[in-house]
Amino acid sequence: MENTRCENCIVRQFNSLRAMSKEELKRVSDSKTTKTVKKGEPLFEEGDKLNGVYCVRNGVSKLSKLSPNGKDQIVKLATRGEVMGQRAVIAEETSNLSAVAVSDMEVCFIPKDSIATTLQKNPNFTMEVLRHMAHDLKEADDVIVNMSQKTVKQRIAEAFLYLKNNFGENNEGFLALTLSREDIANVVGTATESAIRIISEFKKKGLIHTSGKQIGIKDERKLKDLAQGF
């Protein structure tokens, strides 16, 4: 694998690393390692002590947490440009989430030392990280409200719209990110069978079209209305 320098990495534009100085970036670049992770493989597990953060260059990872009843709740999908493990490294705690690739990925592992020293010395960088975390926190609040106040049907409609907005569609009109039915159920927090049933219903009503695992949005207007509760 060619070892692209962080200085030239486009992905950096999307995350807090853009607030680093040339020298800081150089140090990060020298200490980082690039890995490929196949779909289905874990990056880290809940409870792991993380020695650094993972910057996503390509692909998507699900961040999930095991609930006492044995089900996995997907809390977030991390894509190109996102930095995973930041929270745990900053709080100096073990990870509260597991990360598993849902598509083939290319990630850069950045040891925590180079992050920690920059955090102490470059207030711009620290502020940038802070802003990102503030954004994540707001999103988490939104998820809490959705989970507790919307029906499964509404949440699934919303999930499809989210997938379209964040990962786009391929040239056949299907969502570019294909999740298994089980993963969809774990995003919205329901039983796999319930998710499948609602997907079938959406298909029957002409809101979506499917082909195997693939799902495409057919009537975005109606899906949006449904997500809002009409």
Next chain:
Amino acid sequence: MENTRCENCIVRQFNSLRAMSKEELKRVSDSKTTKTVKKGEPLFEEGDKLNGVYCVRNGVSKLSKLSPNGKDQIVKLATRGEVMGQRAVIAEETSNLSAVAVSDMEVCFIPKDSIATTLQKNPNFTMEVLRHMAHDLKEADDVIVNMSQKTVKQRIAEAFLYLKNNFGENNEGFLALTLSREDIANVVGTATESAIRIISEFKKKGLIHTSGKQIGIKDERKLKDLAQGF
């Protein structure tokens, strides 16, 4: 109202203001204003532009978000030492949450300027804020999992345990923080009637005792088991 100086305020130990220098603290103290807020009164509303943060000296506030179906979801209860509005001020966004007092409160309003300048100049303070936000984010993840994977019964059991652990009991063995049934329902994300029904059931089973609005924990062991799903 006597205007206690931040320098001497014990509450400061619990939040990020403890990372401020003497001079910074002095500036904050000079610019802050102290307010009392009666139970039921709002501190700010969802969508408000906040010109500063609120540091809780006494009392408790609910932080909630209106869902499209018209129900209010309580996302967090902020108590002594907590700083409200931090997220919005840092992200330079309007507040995504409303804050309403659930008991009589005493809060200090700190204009954002004195916060912002300290954020830029004192990396220790920024890091401290970052650590607090990292903690909040983890808690939010936990709430998401609870909301989506646990039953209403489990969530109510958990809420009572949470109230005991975080706000304690009075000398008659009741939870020190008394919430209305509606607020309990809004914490847990269910209909008020459902919450009341389950509270009655818990009482009948000897898990709790009640007197008017007041609730006391009687069998903590069983409540814990229930919250875990046994």
Next chain:
DNA sequence: CTCAAAACCTGATAATTATCATAGTATTGC
């Protein structure tokens, strides 16, 4: 290619939760 495992799908049923209706019980303002 083949076949076993995994994923998907549907039906029947049970459990959970929301909604509506109604009545009792506190609280509060005048």
Next chain:
DNA sequence: GCAATACTATGATAATTATCAGGTTTTGAG
């Protein structure tokens, strides 16, 4: 003190969601 108002409580019922059980289809390893 009393009426208006808000809060608490419970029943009846409907809607939502989970679970179990069975198929079918897809996938991937050998």
